Amino acid sequence: MKQQLESIKGEAEQALANLSSMQELENIRIKYLGKKGALTSVLRGMGSLSKEERPIIGQMANEIRCYLEDKLEAAKSMLHQKQKEEKLKQEVIDVTMPGKRKSLGKKHPLSLVLNELEDIFIGMGFEIAEGPELELDYYNFEALNIPENHPARDDQDTFYINENIVLRTATSPVQIRVMEKSKPPIRIISPGRVYRSDAVDATHSPVFHQLEGLVVDKNVTMGDLKGTLEIFAKRLFGSQSKVRFRPHYFPFTEPSAEMDVSCFACGGSGCRICKGEGWIEILGSGLVHPKVLQYGGIDPEVYSGFAFGMGLERMVMMKYGIKDIRLFYENDIRFLRQF
Amino acid sequence: MKVPMSWLKEYVEIECSPEEYASALTMSGSKVEGIENVGEDIQNVVVGKIISIDRHPDADKLVVCQVDAGDGQVQIVTGATNVNAGDYIPVALSGATLPGGFKIKKTKLRGVESNGMMCSIGELGLTKEDYPGAPEDGILILDGEYPVGKDAREILGLNENIVEFEITSNRPDCLSVLGLARETAVTFDQTFSEPDIAVREIGGNAHDHATVEVLDQELCPRYAARIIKNVKIEPSPRWMQNKLRACGVRAINNIVDITNYVMLEYGQPMHAFDLNNLAGHKIIVRRAAEGETICTLDGQERALDSSMLVIADGQKPVAVAGVMGGENSEVTEDTNTILFESANFLGSSVRLTAKKLGLRTESSARFEKGLDVQNVGKALNRACQLIAELGAGEVVSEMIDVDYSHKAPVRLSLRPEKLNAFLGTQISQALMIKILQNLAFEVDEKNMQVTVPSFRGDIEGEADLAEEIARIYGYDNIESTLLSGEATLGGKNDKQLVEDKIEDCLIAQGFSEILTYSFTSPKIFDDLNIPEDSALRKAVTISNPLGEENSIMRTTTLSSMLEVLARNYNHRAKQVRLFEIGSVYRPKSLPVEELPDEKLVVTIGMYGDADFYDLKGTIEELLHVLGIRDYDVVPCQDDPSFHPGRTAKIVLNDKLLGVMGEVHPSVLENYEISARSYVAMLDFGVLLACADRISKYTPLPKYPAVTRDIAMLIKDEILVKQVEDIIKGCSGKLLEDVNLFDVYKGEQIPAGMKSVAYSITFRAADRTLTDEEVNKVFEKILNALETNLDAQLRK
Known part of the structure; x- marks a missing residue:
C-alpha cells in the first residue's frame, strides 16, 4: 500500500509538471484527490490493514494529500500568472496614438491677471469694492477734485448719458462711494470696466479695465505708499524688479507720483520694449488730496491716505507680449485658448 | 514742449x-x-569764404574754387552755379561726415583735385522750411560774415x-x-537769472494812439497793449529762426517770430493787430453778440455766441480772445503801426470757446490752463525790447494796462512737522525753507508763512507744499515703509466668491470666459426678433457715442454672445463653448433721470457637438455646485429669440432664474451662424440670493438600498417631469433617486406614444427596507401613473 501511495504521488507530480490548462488541472485534481480518485480508493482499502499499519498508512496518505493539494495550488497560481501574462501580451496598444483629452475652459487673460493682482492686494488686507459703471458726474469728476471746465476733463474723453450721468472714466468714483459709506481704516481695491470715447485701434479701446486702490487711516504716509506699491511690483514682476517714483500730476492726489518698474525685458539696460529708457510706466499714485477726503466725509486733519490706479489691458499686453488691444474683445477662441 | x-x-x-x-x-x-x-551726424563742416572761382580746364559745367577754410586754402571743384567770390559757405572738408552717413574724401574731378565739398541745405539735412531763402539745388550762401574755419553747425543752429x-x-x-x-x-541747486528787460522807446504816449476798454472783467482780468510805429516787416535774424526751429516753430517774419519767441520764452501768448484796421483805434474786450461772425487767420468763417469773449474794435470782432486773431486786423507787409496785445483771459472760458469752435491753438492750450496775470506786462515789454533791438519798429512810450486783477497772493502756513508726518520723512525746516525759496516762494520764517508766487496757480494748500518739497528733496529719498495701524480683514465678499465659483465651475466644464463691450447697436433688437413693444428695447442711450453701432447700453447679453459665436464660426472653429459674466443696463425711466440698474448676467453659449441637453447639463452642474436644488424647468415657447420647442425657463421659488435653449433659426440666420447654437442667460442676482454657500454633510447610508426598474408607454406630449413628479409624490421619504435610463420612440411603439424607463432607488436611513414596504410604495406609483397619465406599464 505504501508503494501504491508513493506511485500515486509520483504520477500526480508528473502530471502536474506537464500541465498546460486549467481544465487539465481540474482533471488531475479529480483523478487523484477527488471523491472517486486514486487516493480515496487507496484509503478505502485501509480496512485490510493491521491496527499497527493503519495509522502509519493513514498519516502517510494525509501527508500525500496535503502535499498534492499544495502542489495543485501552486500549479494553479502559476497557470493564472501565465494566463495573465498572455492576456497582457495580447492587449498591447500604441501609446503614441492621441489621448482623449477633456479640455478645461480658459479664463480670459484680463481676468487671469486681475485675479493675480487681487490676490496680491488681498494678501495685504485689501477688500474688493465695486460700483456702478454708469456714474454720476459728481462721483466721476467733482468729488475727485475735477470741477467743470477743469483741463483734466479733456484728458478723459467722456461718454455722456445726460448732463449728470456719464460712463465712468475711471474706477475712482468707487473710492468716494466707499469713503462715504465706511470709516477708516479703509483698504480697498476697485477693479472694473471704464469707458473713454477713444476710437478703436491697436492701443485704444472705448471699453477697458482699471484697477485702483485706496488706503485711508491715521498716519498714512508717502513712505507707506512707496512701500506698499514696491511689494506689489516685486510680487507681480519678480523680486529682482526695481521701481522708481516720479512726480506727476493728478487732480485727486497730492503729492502725486507715477511708478515705473525696471524693464522686465532688458532688466533696465534699455531695449525696444522700454524705448531705451530702462523703465516702464506701470501706475499712477499719490496721497489722497485733502479735498477728496473731505468729499468722502473724512477729516484730512485726522486721516490721510494714498491711492493708486493702473490700466489692466496695458499690464496684460506687457505680460504676454500682446500687441493689439482689440484681441481682448474679439474673443477668438484661438486667442483665448492660449492662456 | x-x-x-x-x-x-x-x-x-x-x-x-x-x-x-x-x-x-x-x-x-x-x-x-x-x-x-x-x-550729431554732421562732422568737420566749417565756414569757408570763396576766394576765387576759375573755369575747369576740361569741363564746361564745372568750376574750380579756392576756398579759405581757416586752416589754409582748399581747392574744391563744383558744378554749382550760384556761388561768387566773397561768399561765405559751409564747407565739408575731406574726412567730413554728413547726414545719411555720407563721407567726404579727396577726389579728382576730370583730372582736377577737389579736397572738399560746398554744401546745399539738402546735404546738411535741412529743408526749405528751415531756410526759406536758400536754393534747393545750389550751395547754401550764408547770410553774413563769419569767422572762417568755425564749426558751421553753430551758425546753422545744428549743434544742439x-x-x-x-x-x-x-x-x-x-x-x-x-x-x-x-x-x-x-x-x-543753481542760480536762475531772468532776462533783463529794457525797452528802447521813442517817446510819445500809447494812450494817444489807442484806447482799451474791458467790458467783461471776469473773463479778462487784465489787458495790456503797446504801440509800435514804423513797422518794417522782414525776416527775423538767423539766431531767432534757429531757436524757433529747434522748438518746432516755423519762422514767418520778424513780428510773428517775436510773438512766438516771447510765447516760448515767457509762456505768454500775444497778438499783434494792424492799428489802422482797428475801427476808431479802439480795443473793446467783450462777449460776442449772438449772430456775430469772424473770419479767423486760418481763413475760416466762424459763428460766435455770447458765451465767447472777443476782442473787438469800435465796430466788429477782430479776434477770438486767447484763441486766434481775425483776418480783418492781420499784420501784413503794408502794416505801419501795430497794437501789440498781451492779456490774461479766464482759462475755463478760453477752453470752452476753443472747444465750441473746434479750434485748439497753441495760445488757447496755454490760456485754458490758467496763466499768470503778472506775466502780462513782462512779456509785452520783452517783445517790445526785441522789436526795438531787431529794428522791426519803433516802440511808443507808455503801456496801456487795464488791470482788474487784484488777486491777493496765496499765503499758506508752513508746518514742517505736519509735512514730515504726511510724507514719512525727517526733512529739516531749513531745507524746506530753502527748497521753497528756490521755487520762488517767499518765506516768512518768523510766522512760518509762505507766499505762493503768482505763476503757481496750482498751489492751494499744505498738500501742494508737501509735493513741492518732496519732489525737490527727491521721491527716491523717501524711505519706503509698510502700512502700520489697525489690521484689516481683506478678502472677497459673498458676491465675489459666488462669481468665482461660477467661473470655476464653467471653466471646469470646458467653457472659456469672454469679455464683450457693454454698449451695442439699437439694430440688435431686430436681429434678435425682439418685438417693438418689448421692454428690452428701452435702452440707455449714449449722447455722444463713437458710432451708431455702439450707441446704446445693452439690455441683453444675447447679442454679444451671438456676435462672438458668429466670429468664431466664421473662423471655422468646430466646437465653441463660452461664457461671460457681464452687466446689462436697464433704465429706471426714459429719459434717464437716475442711475440705471446694472444687473449681472451669466451668459453661456455653445455650438458644435452640442444639443439642448448639453447646455442643460452644464447648468444643472452649475446649480448643483451653487447648492441650488429645488428649481423647476418649464418649457418656454414665447421667447422670440429662441426655438419655441427647445427652450426652457428655469424658475426658483417663483423667481425667474433664467432662460436656456436653442437659438431661433432666424436669429442665427441674422448672425450668419449655420450651426445649431445654444445659449443660456442666468440672472446673477437670483443665483447669488439662492446659492447655499454652507453645504452640510449628510452621513453615508448604513442600510442597503432597493432598486426597482419600471418601463411604461405614455403619450408623446407628456413630459418626463410629470412622470417624475408622480414618482416623487408617491414615494415620500423612502425615495432616494429617480433615474431616467431610456426613452424610446419608433418600431413596436404605437404612434403618438413613447416608452420611458426608470430605475427607482429606495432607502431608509434607519433600517433595511423589507420587500413588502417597497412593494407597497411601488404599487402606489404604478397605480398613480396609470390613473393620472394613462401610462401602460410594460412588464
Whole structure:
C-alpha cells in the first residue's frame, strides 16, 4: 500500500509538471484527490490493514494529500500568472496614438491677471469694492477734485448719458462711494470696466479695465505708499524688479507720483520694449488730496491716505507680449485658448 | 514742449551730460520724453569764404574754387552755379561726415583735385522750411560774415541738444523756457537769472494812439497793449529762426517770430493787430453778440455766441480772445503801426470757446490752463525790447494796462512737522525753507508763512507744499515703509466668491470666459426678433457715442454672445463653448433721470457637438455646485429669440432664474451662424440670493438600498417631469433617486406614444427596507401613473 501511495504521488507530480490548462488541472485534481480518485480508493482499502499499519498508512496518505493539494495550488497560481501574462501580451496598444483629452475652459487673460493682482492686494488686507459703471458726474469728476471746465476733463474723453450721468472714466468714483459709506481704516481695491470715447485701434479701446486702490487711516504716509506699491511690483514682476517714483500730476492726489518698474525685458539696460529708457510706466499714485477726503466725509486733519490706479489691458499686453488691444474683445477662441 | 538746451543755458548753468539732465529733471517733476541731438551726424563742416572761382580746364559745367577754410586754402571743384567770390559757405572738408552717413574724401574731378565739398541745405539735412531763402539745388550762401574755419553747425543752429518735456496740465508756467530754466536751477541747486528787460522807446504816449476798454472783467482780468510805429516787416535774424526751429516753430517774419519767441520764452501768448484796421483805434474786450461772425487767420468763417469773449474794435470782432486773431486786423507787409496785445483771459472760458469752435491753438492750450496775470506786462515789454533791438519798429512810450486783477497772493502756513508726518520723512525746516525759496516762494520764517508766487496757480494748500518739497528733496529719498495701524480683514465678499465659483465651475466644464463691450447697436433688437413693444428695447442711450453701432447700453447679453459665436464660426472653429459674466443696463425711466440698474448676467453659449441637453447639463452642474436644488424647468415657447420647442425657463421659488435653449433659426440666420447654437442667460442676482454657500454633510447610508426598474408607454406630449413628479409624490421619504435610463420612440411603439424607463432607488436611513414596504410604495406609483397619465406599464 505504501508503494501504491508513493506511485500515486509520483504520477500526480508528473502530471502536474506537464500541465498546460486549467481544465487539465481540474482533471488531475479529480483523478487523484477527488471523491472517486486514486487516493480515496487507496484509503478505502485501509480496512485490510493491521491496527499497527493503519495509522502509519493513514498519516502517510494525509501527508500525500496535503502535499498534492499544495502542489495543485501552486500549479494553479502559476497557470493564472501565465494566463495573465498572455492576456497582457495580447492587449498591447500604441501609446503614441492621441489621448482623449477633456479640455478645461480658459479664463480670459484680463481676468487671469486681475485675479493675480487681487490676490496680491488681498494678501495685504485689501477688500474688493465695486460700483456702478454708469456714474454720476459728481462721483466721476467733482468729488475727485475735477470741477467743470477743469483741463483734466479733456484728458478723459467722456461718454455722456445726460448732463449728470456719464460712463465712468475711471474706477475712482468707487473710492468716494466707499469713503462715504465706511470709516477708516479703509483698504480697498476697485477693479472694473471704464469707458473713454477713444476710437478703436491697436492701443485704444472705448471699453477697458482699471484697477485702483485706496488706503485711508491715521498716519498714512508717502513712505507707506512707496512701500506698499514696491511689494506689489516685486510680487507681480519678480523680486529682482526695481521701481522708481516720479512726480506727476493728478487732480485727486497730492503729492502725486507715477511708478515705473525696471524693464522686465532688458532688466533696465534699455531695449525696444522700454524705448531705451530702462523703465516702464506701470501706475499712477499719490496721497489722497485733502479735498477728496473731505468729499468722502473724512477729516484730512485726522486721516490721510494714498491711492493708486493702473490700466489692466496695458499690464496684460506687457505680460504676454500682446500687441493689439482689440484681441481682448474679439474673443477668438484661438486667442483665448492660449492662456 | 521742446526746448534747445542752449536756450536754457542762457538763464541757468547746466554742467551735466544730457542723459543726467534728463534723468534729474524727470525725477524732479518735469518729465523728459527724450533728448534729440541735432547735428550729431554732421562732422568737420566749417565756414569757408570763396576766394576765387576759375573755369575747369576740361569741363564746361564745372568750376574750380579756392576756398579759405581757416586752416589754409582748399581747392574744391563744383558744378554749382550760384556761388561768387566773397561768399561765405559751409564747407565739408575731406574726412567730413554728413547726414545719411555720407563721407567726404579727396577726389579728382576730370583730372582736377577737389579736397572738399560746398554744401546745399539738402546735404546738411535741412529743408526749405528751415531756410526759406536758400536754393534747393545750389550751395547754401550764408547770410553774413563769419569767422572762417568755425564749426558751421553753430551758425546753422545744428549743434544742439533739444529736450522734449512732458508738462502736466497743472504747470502752465513750465510751458516756457524760463519756467523750465527755473525748474532746472532748483533741481541742480543753481542760480536762475531772468532776462533783463529794457525797452528802447521813442517817446510819445500809447494812450494817444489807442484806447482799451474791458467790458467783461471776469473773463479778462487784465489787458495790456503797446504801440509800435514804423513797422518794417522782414525776416527775423538767423539766431531767432534757429531757436524757433529747434522748438518746432516755423519762422514767418520778424513780428510773428517775436510773438512766438516771447510765447516760448515767457509762456505768454500775444497778438499783434494792424492799428489802422482797428475801427476808431479802439480795443473793446467783450462777449460776442449772438449772430456775430469772424473770419479767423486760418481763413475760416466762424459763428460766435455770447458765451465767447472777443476782442473787438469800435465796430466788429477782430479776434477770438486767447484763441486766434481775425483776418480783418492781420499784420501784413503794408502794416505801419501795430497794437501789440498781451492779456490774461479766464482759462475755463478760453477752453470752452476753443472747444465750441473746434479750434485748439497753441495760445488757447496755454490760456485754458490758467496763466499768470503778472506775466502780462513782462512779456509785452520783452517783445517790445526785441522789436526795438531787431529794428522791426519803433516802440511808443507808455503801456496801456487795464488791470482788474487784484488777486491777493496765496499765503499758506508752513508746518514742517505736519509735512514730515504726511510724507514719512525727517526733512529739516531749513531745507524746506530753502527748497521753497528756490521755487520762488517767499518765506516768512518768523510766522512760518509762505507766499505762493503768482505763476503757481496750482498751489492751494499744505498738500501742494508737501509735493513741492518732496519732489525737490527727491521721491527716491523717501524711505519706503509698510502700512502700520489697525489690521484689516481683506478678502472677497459673498458676491465675489459666488462669481468665482461660477467661473470655476464653467471653466471646469470646458467653457472659456469672454469679455464683450457693454454698449451695442439699437439694430440688435431686430436681429434678435425682439418685438417693438418689448421692454428690452428701452435702452440707455449714449449722447455722444463713437458710432451708431455702439450707441446704446445693452439690455441683453444675447447679442454679444451671438456676435462672438458668429466670429468664431466664421473662423471655422468646430466646437465653441463660452461664457461671460457681464452687466446689462436697464433704465429706471426714459429719459434717464437716475442711475440705471446694472444687473449681472451669466451668459453661456455653445455650438458644435452640442444639443439642448448639453447646455442643460452644464447648468444643472452649475446649480448643483451653487447648492441650488429645488428649481423647476418649464418649457418656454414665447421667447422670440429662441426655438419655441427647445427652450426652457428655469424658475426658483417663483423667481425667474433664467432662460436656456436653442437659438431661433432666424436669429442665427441674422448672425450668419449655420450651426445649431445654444445659449443660456442666468440672472446673477437670483443665483447669488439662492446659492447655499454652507453645504452640510449628510452621513453615508448604513442600510442597503432597493432598486426597482419600471418601463411604461405614455403619450408623446407628456413630459418626463410629470412622470417624475408622480414618482416623487408617491414615494415620500423612502425615495432616494429617480433615474431616467431610456426613452424610446419608433418600431413596436404605437404612434403618438413613447416608452420611458426608470430605475427607482429606495432607502431608509434607519433600517433595511423589507420587500413588502417597497412593494407597497411601488404599487402606489404604478397605480398613480396609470390613473393620472394613462401610462401602460410594460412588464
